[in-house]
Amino acid sequence: MAKYNIGGYIFNDEESAKKAAKELKTVEYILGQIKEADEKTVLQIYNKLLKQRLFSTEIGLGFLSQLRQNLLVSGMFAEDEVEDVYTIGEQELQSESDEKGDDDSDAQEKNRVLSKSDTSPELKQIRKLKIINSVLIVVSLTLLLCVIGMFYVSSTINSPTILNYEETITDQYSTWKQELDEREAELKAREKALEERENSSVQ
Numbered sequence: 001m002a003k004y005n006i007g008g009y010i011f012n013d014e015e016s017a018k019k020a021a022k023e024l025k026t027v028e029y030i031l032g033q034i035k036e037a038d039e040k041t042v043l044q045i046y047n048k049l050l051k052q053r054l055f056s057t058e059i060g061l062g063f064l065s066q067l068r069q070n071l072l073v074s075g076m077f078a079e080d081e082v083e084d085v086y087t088i089g090e091q092e093l094q095s096e097s098d099e100k101g102d103d104d105s106d107a108q109e110k111n112r113v114l115s116k117s118d119t120s121p122e123l124k125q126i127r128k129l130k131i132i133n134s135v136l137i138v139v140s141l142t143l144l145l146c147v148i149g150m151f152y153v154s155s156t157i158n159s160p161t162i163l164n165y166e167e168t169i170t171d172q173y174s175t176w177k178q179e180l181d182e183r184e185a186e187l188k189a190r191e192k193a194l195e196e197r198e199n200s201s202v203q
Helices: 014-034 039-052 058-073 104-110 121-156 160-202
Strands: 004-006 009-011
Touching: 004 014, 009 014, 014 039, 014 058, 014 121, 039 058, 058 121, 121 160
Parallel strands: none
Antiparallel strands: 004 009
């Protein structure tokens, strides 16, 4: 029985693999909606996604977990203000892939942003850029894993339906990688300008 590698996860049937690939596109759309949104708007979107239970594969649920972590790291909300991500039973997953372990503590340390209580517009903008930047990193890595997985699948099985995803996902990864590089450059420039402004005020 053929197995399908999507984003580093193994799916035992084509239907589950198609669902995972579809969730990647949904994640891309959501990211487009929250690019210019503030933390409160992102929280509203997050709560709506939980209510709709839009995702059912490890890819979508992983995105929700990262989004929740970013909201907590922003410092705008207490942990009890951001609901936990729902879980899906095995009968709903339609796959035998193991549930991903909880690595929130590592992600929190990795994605920690400014801890100052200063709420100036510059700091708020930098904090928002860091949140978006960390989400883009996760999505870019996921798309990269998908590209690797698709090349592996194309070399081991002959499934036209799955192979059709290869070109689309490769294009998506290239787009996100370019946008990630641009946002990283913008973030560094803003932080440098803010630091220079603080140093000049001290002098």
